[in-house]
Amino acid sequence: MKAIFRSLSMAAIVAGIAVTGAFAQNVCDDLDGATAKYDAFTANYQKKTEAELTAAIAAGKEFLEKWGACESWKEQVAFVKPWIPRLEVTLGQVRDKPLFDGFDDAVNKDNIDGIYSFGKQILAKYPTNHNFRYVMTVATLQDVSKAVQAKTQSKYESVAASSAKTLYDGIKSGSITLDRKRQDGTPVIGFLKHEVNKEEALSRLAYTQAFINYYGLNNKKAAVAQYYEVTQIPGYFKNYAPVFVTISEYYRDETEGIGKEIVTLTTEYNGMVDQVKKLGNTPEDQEKAKQLDTDIKAKDVQIKAKEALFNGYVERAMDALSRAWKAAKDTTPAEKTYKDALYKDLQGLYKRRYNKDVGLNEWVAATTAKPLPDPSSTVQPVSDEPATTTTTGAGTGVGAGTGTGVGQGNGRGMGAGTGTGTGQGNGRGTGIGTGTGVGAATGTGTAPKTGPTAKVKP
Numbered sequence: 001m002k003a004i005f006r007s008l009s010m011a012a013i014v015a016g017i018a019v020t021g022a023f024a025q026n027v028c029d030d031l032d033g034a035t036a037k038y039d040a041f042t043a044n045y046q047k048k049t050e051a052e053l054t055a056a057i058a059a060g061k062e063f064l065e066k067w068g069a070c071e072s073w074k075e076q077v078a079f080v081k082p083w084i085p086r087l088e089v090t091l092g093q094v095r096d097k098p099l100f101d102g103f104d105d106a107v108n109k110d111n112i113d114g115i116y117s118f119g120k121q122i123l124a125k126y127p128t129n130h131n132f133r134y135v136m137t138v139a140t141l142q143d144v145s146k147a148v149q150a151k152t153q154s155k156y157e158s159v160a161a162s163s164a165k166t167l168y169d170g171i172k173s174g175s176i177t178l179d180r181k182r183q184d185g186t187p188v189i190g191f192l193k194h195e196v197n198k199e200e201a202l203s204r205l206a207y208t209q210a211f212i213n214y215y216g217l218n219n220k221k222a223a224v225a226q227y228y229e230v231t232q233i234p235g236y237f238k239n240y241a242p243v244f245v246t247i248s249e250y251y252r253d254e255t256e257g258i259g260k261e262i263v264t265l266t267t268e269y270n271g272m273v274d275q276v277k278k279l280g281n282t283p284e285d286q287e288k289a290k291q292l293d294t295d296i297k298a299k300d301v302q303i304k305a306k307e308a309l310f311n312g313y314v315e316r317a318m319d320a321l322s323r324a325w326k327a328a329k330d331t332t333p334a335e336k337t338y339k340d341a342l343y344k345d346l347q348g349l350y351k352r353r354y355n356k357d358v359g360l361n362e363w364v365a366a367t368t369a370k371p372l373p374d375p376s377s378t379v380q381p382v383s384d385e386p387a388t389t390t391t392t393g394a395g396t397g398v399g400a401g402t403g404t405g406v407g408q409g410n411g412r413g414m415g416a417g418t419g420t421g422t423g424q425g426n427g428r429g430t431g432i433g434t435g436t437g438v439g440a441a442t443g444t445g446t447a448p449k450t451g452p453t454a455k456v457k458p
Helices: 002-023 031-044 050-067 071-110 112-125 130-149 157-173 198-216 220-232 241-278 283-327 333-354 358-367
Strands: 187-189 411-412 419-424 430-433
Touching: 031 050, 031 071, 050 071, 071 130, 112 130, 130 157, 130 187, 130 198, 130 358, 157 198, 198 220, 198 241, 198 411, 220 241, 241 283, 241 333, 283 333, 283 358, 333 358
Parallel strands: none
Antiparallel strands: 411 419, 419 430
């Protein structure tokens, strides 16, 4: 009986399966289901809210999954299929709209904290979107400028300097492409007031690196090389006066160190001269005088070498300042005031370098007709007079006088005039002054930071 029961049960199961298969519906014939999903898609695919777009994407995907292979729905499938990826992008944009709106508002208000707050969130989702990164980078210029004036530090300067270099190198090499276009087809990068073409992007990025390194990070040697590059590429900053002012300021700062070395050497020189003046006529003193004579001559050579190097740096500073003056505009009262201040500063440098007033315009014309010297190149010393030697006087000791000691009529002395520095009675000297230059009475030299600078002109 058990065997018969089992056989009858299996027969019933098989029969049930056969009946179910006979009544199963072909999905392609489910007109009501397909129509409902298709209508749900078309009702929402052009809507704008997150909920409507989400509904459209869900309905469209289900329609394609169930009826995508049905010949009878071929036209509808062809319509729905390309829309799904488009709607997913649109949905992402709708969800990101608060971030984009916040970013745009921060840019329009020059709110650097907002720019970085929203920018970081956007880049976390779209790490290869260089448009946002570019805006964040160049917008930092204003923040660094404000920090410099307030004698504080921008918290974004380091990341902006690094980002500027990455973007500059990438755009220049072609590894970063400008994926946005204006209506005329010009490729651009950035948004709103920071939207620029390739040429201007490279110019501003090079300037951004230079400005932040010089004024924010105090990496001046690297900065002047970048400023020089700014002057060598097309764009707004190629002939921007504050670029040349900053290069001039760099050379002036360098003269400070050289001037201090000259002061030290001159002090040592004068000390040895004083020793000679105190010596007597004993054989021991005469022997000591000879040794001091040798040391004084050697010190004189050292001082002259430093003075010549000082002159070289001063002329580099004048070169850059000449270009700043020529590049500066004078169409508004403020611009004219700035340009006039540059010329006055240049006059001061010229007077202290050459001890005369005439010939400045000719010097500027001749100098600026040549290429701007590369700050990374060695500054060549400029000697104003042939080397002289210190001789032993007719009496005992060293000097040009007839008695013992060194005559001070044309000897070295600590600089007078407007600066503390080194100088001579005969007018050759250098120093670090308080005016637009340095030097002894009629000596040569220059002092930093007395004229207009680029600190407030990012």
